[in-house]
Amino acid sequence: MVKMVGGKEVYVPLRPKVEGSLSSADWTLSAEELASKFTPRTKAIVINTPNNPLGKVYKTEELQMIADLCIKHDVLCISDEVYEWLTYDGNKHVKIASLPGMWERTITIGSGGKTFSATGWKVGWVISSGHIIKHMKTIFQNCVYHCPTAAQEAVARGFEREYELFGSPESYFQQLPAMLHHRRGKLASCLQSVGLQPIMPEGGYFMIADISSVKVDFNDDSTTDESYDYRFVKWLTKEKGLATIPVSAFYSPEHGKEFDKYVRFCFVKEEATLDAAEQILRKWSQGK
Incomplete structure (x- = not known):
């Protein structure tokens, strides 16, 4: 999308701090690397917390580092926070727009599909200050034009109900992460039992796993030129009937090779x- 409007995209990847990382908290954004990418031509930064595919929930101090750079260079922050209600183990989602000096320069993105587990509705929203919203409304009017009214009404009803139940055990915002906390643990145990190393996510509903210790005899010559995780995913789908996603697909070409396991x-x-x-x-683990 950046390329389509004539912009230049610059990528800074999250990397594990330690070898054999066990939690998404161990993956961080290098302050030095990020700072080095800012130039007088930098217009905006895009961040995602809780993160997909990793499940990282940015801590306040990490967000403050990003905020300081945005303020220093007078840059817009586009913050994708669609998994904001899905956090585990006491991790709290913090909106970067809530930090000093960030409200007037942040676009916060939310999703009805993720918030209410109705992905197909494709209804979302942005929260920002008036001087930004007025320009977004102009763009929206000229590219989308209209929305699915029935789905908008359904999302509105969902929020009305949650507003009344917020903070109570009946709130969906409490019930959903509680249910997924159990399923997260179940998947992690299963992966560990067959020799895969899961990276426990702090938020979201995805889990990545390190497959470097697993030896697979690929028998599809058509995938020889593809990255290891692409080959593994195709093999797992065709030979075992289990579909997953290669993590290098989430990275730019210059960084993908670092994360293809x-x-x-x-x-x-x-x-x-x-x-x-x-x-x-x-x-599979039993050789069947």
Whole structure:
């Protein structure tokens, strides 16, 4: 999208601080590397917390580092926060727009599909200051033009209900992460039992796993020129009937090779689906 409007995209990847990382908290954004990318021509930065595919939830001090750079260079911050209600283990989502000096320069993105587990509705929103919103309304009017009214009404009803129940056990914002916390643990245990190393996510509903310790004899010559995680995912789908996503797909070409030993699993699934995935993995680990 940046390229389409004539901009130049610059990438800074999250990297694990330690070898054999076990948590998404161990993956960080280098302050020095990020700062080095800012120039007088830098217009905006895009961040994502809780992160997809990793599940990292940025801490206040990490967001403050980004905010300081945005203020110093007078840069807009586009913050994708669609998984804001899905955090685990006491991790709290912090909006970068809430930090001093950031409200007037931040566009916060939310999603009805992620908030209410209705991805197909494709209804979302942005929160920002008036001087930014007026320009976004102009763009929106000239590229999207209209929205699905019924889905908008459904999202509005969802928020009205949550407003009344907010903070109570009946609130969906509490029930959903509690349910997914259990399923996150179930998937992690399953992956560990077959020799894969899961990176425990602090938020979201995806989990990446390190597949570097698994030896696979690829028998598809058509994938020889592809990255390891792409080959692994195709092999796992064709030979074992289990679909995952190659993590290098989330990286730019210059960084993808650093992260081609990871694949992404999804744990926002029915128990029966997770059970079926577990059976596939166990049979594989037993050489069946």
